[in-house]
Amino acid sequence: MQPADAQLRQQLDLKYKKFDEAMNMSDAAAAAAFFTEDAVLVTDAGPVYGREAIEKHYANLFETLRVIDHLTKADSYSPRVLGTANNEACSNGKWSLTLQTKAGDPVPLKGYWSEVYLRAGDAWKVRMQTWNVTPASAPYTQSSQ
Secondary structure: OOOOOHHHHHHHHHHHHHHHHHHHOOOHHHHHOOEEEEEEEEEOOEEEEOHHHHHHHHHHHHHHEEEEEEEEEEOOOOOEEEOOOOOEEEEEEEEEEEEEEOOOOOEEEEEEEEEEEEEEOOEEEEEEEEEOOOOOOOOOOHHHO
C-alpha cells in the first residue's frame, strides 16, 4: 500500500486536532461544522443523518457527559484519495477519550474510526463517519488458560 499524500495528510491532521478541541470543549456546533450538510454519522446507537441532526446529537451528548482528552490519530496509510477528480478522500485510524458523567467515575474508551471526505473549497468536510468502541480486555487469570 502506498503512503498517504503528505499535503492531504497535513490538512486532515489539522482537522483532527480541531475536532478533538471541539469535543474537549463540549462545542456541539464546532464539532458538527466538520460535516457536510448531508453527512451521515454512524454511531453505536445507529446512524444520524445531516449536519443539523449531528449537532443535536453532540449537544445531547454534552448535556450528560463531559469528554476529556479526545484524541484522533490517523493510520499511517491514511488518507487516500478516491476517484480521479481529487475531491473525495477517505481515512481511518484510532481514537481515545475519557467520558465523565455527572455522578460517576471517569470511563476511558478507545476504538477505531473511518471517514469519507468531500472537498468544499479549500476544506475537507466529513461526508460519512463511523466508529466503534474496542471492548476492554478481560484481566488475565490462571483460570482463563
